[in-house]
Amino acid sequence: MLLRTQGRGRGVRRPVLRHPAQVVVTAFLVADLIGTLLLMLPASRAGAGSAPVVTALFTSTSAVCVTGLTTVDTATYWSPFGQAVILGLIQVGGFGIMTLASLIALFLSRRMGLRTRLTAAAETRSVGLGDVRRVLRGVFVVTVVVESVTAALLTARFRTAYDDDWGTAAWHGVFHAVSSFNNAGFALFSDNLMGFLTDAFVLLPISVAVIIGGLGFPVLMELARRVPVRRWSLHTRLTLSMTAALLGGGTAFVTLAEWGNDGTVGGLPPLAKLLAGWFHAVQPRTAGFNAWDYGQVTDETLMGTILLMFVGGGSAGTAGGLKVTTFIVLFFVIVAEVRGDRDVIAFDRRIDHRVVRQATTVALLGVAAVVGGTMLLTELTDLPLPDVMFETTSAFATVGLSTGITPQVGEPGQLVLVVLMFLGRLGPITLVSALALRQRTRRYTLPEGAPLIG
Structure with a gap:
């Protein structure tokens, strides 16, 4: 931890990075910088010379922020050493965000008053009253178990069905297991996973790893302890219910939208279409693997995927x-307003008004980031608006899906995407922690005002 000397008194040494948001941002910036420097080494590139600065920066940011957008072909542009660097950055980024987000939740619960801390402990059992070692150990165990099982399944499939030797099969299995659990979307095939569109033994393990990684450590720990459903925390209930709704609804929507599209699944049998629809409902949240060409999908699928x-x-x-959780909280806000309820209720729990304000703030700033990035990228390129919006949303949401325009946006456009990836990866968690720590109570009440709405 960096230290500084206080200017007054006895010169008490205090940490420079006293706010958890500062720790998170600094850690990811350092990892991104190291990754950029490593990818610029001649040994990281398969061809002659070293990678350009912007290419290395873009790839490093995409890996650390577990996004998956690429301006070059990961399979052919980078050497095995460069691919190993990318794999390491993905692991650092995924493990780091799970750990730091959980530790921030722990830190915030200890900064609250006693009553609020007890409430938080009841509603986030996995980190509310735990310690740092338990959080780190839990994240490590979950990561190793899920990635190991996924890697073993993929290795066996690559070895038996695609004539890879054991070394190649193991490398492909490990790389895609790490990439899937960390929701990164990097693949070691030039067409991503388009060659496996009908292979359930590849798509299903990757999908399951993506879902497990995307549930979040607090939910996974609560499920691992086999807590009865009736005693699930509100966070777990909201996360699981919204996840199930999006997976089910997304699968139905995408499958129907692409059912007759010959550019994607139009010529496949029904079960293969359903498998492809399921896989492409899982990936936007937010892994970024693709087994079909998003440049060939229908407009309905494009807009649904953006959402x-x-x-x-x-x-x-x-x-x-x-x-x-941000969106389901806002959904219950709408329900409460429509019903005329004073309180926002979800699963027999009253949602704190501060949580409602945080959800509204995060959502509106997210909309502003995507809209602003889309407008800026539209000015910098001549690319179609739907493709640009898809690209900027993918970057901000750290998904990695693309209609194929990433290499075409130019270096200025790529730098815009770098900023969006960094904001999308770190923005919500740092913003919420900052809002939580800045809360204060006024000792007086101002006169009410009621501006017209709508």
Whole structure:
């Protein structure tokens, strides 16, 4: 931890990074910088010379922020050493965000008053009264178990069905297991996973790993302890219910939208269409693998995928987006307003008004980031607006899906996407922690005002 000397008194040494948001941002900036420097080494590139600065920066940011957008072909542009660097950055980014998000929740619960801390402990059992070692150990165990099982399944499939030797099969299995659990979307095939569109033994393990990583550490720990359903915390109930709704609804919507599209699944049998629809309902939240060409999908699928990407996955997990809890809280706000209720109620629990304000703030700033990024990228390029909006949403939500325009946006456009990836990965968690720590109570009440709405 960096230290500084206080200017007054006895020169008490205090940490420079006293706010958890500062720790998170600094840690990811350092990892991004190290990754950029490593990818600029000649050894990281498969061809002659070293990678350009912007290419290395873009790839490093995409890996650390577990996004998956690429301006070059990961399979052919980077050497095995460069691919290993990317894999390491993905692991650092995914493990780091799960750990830091969980520790921030722990930190915030201890900064609250006693009554609020007890309430928080009841509603976030996994981190409310735990310690740092338990959080780190839990995240590590979950990561190792899920990635190991997924890697074993994929390795066996690559070895037996695709004639890979054991070394190649193991490398492909490990890389895609780490990439899927961390919701990164990087693949070691030039067409991502388009060659496996009908292979359930590849798509299903990857999908399950994506979902587990996207649920978030607090939910996983509560499920691991086999807490009865009736005693689930509100956070777990909201996360699981919204996740199930998005997976089910997304699968039905995407499958029907692409059913007759010959550019994607039009010529496949019904079960294969359903598998493809399921896989492409999972990936926008927020893994970024693709087994079909998003440049060939229908406009309905494009817009539906944008919405799924923007919502994202669970809090304190490897998924990006604005998080499912943010949107389901806003849904219950609408329900309360329509009913004329004074309090926002969800699953027989009253949602704190501060949580409602935080959800509203995060959602509106997220909309502003995507709209602003889309406008800026539209000015910098001549690309179609739907493709640009898809790209900026994918970057901000750290998804990694693309209609294929990433290499075409130019270096200025790529730098815009770098900023969006960084904001999307760190923005929600740092913003919420900052809002929580800045809360204060006025000792007086101002006169009421009622501006017209609508």
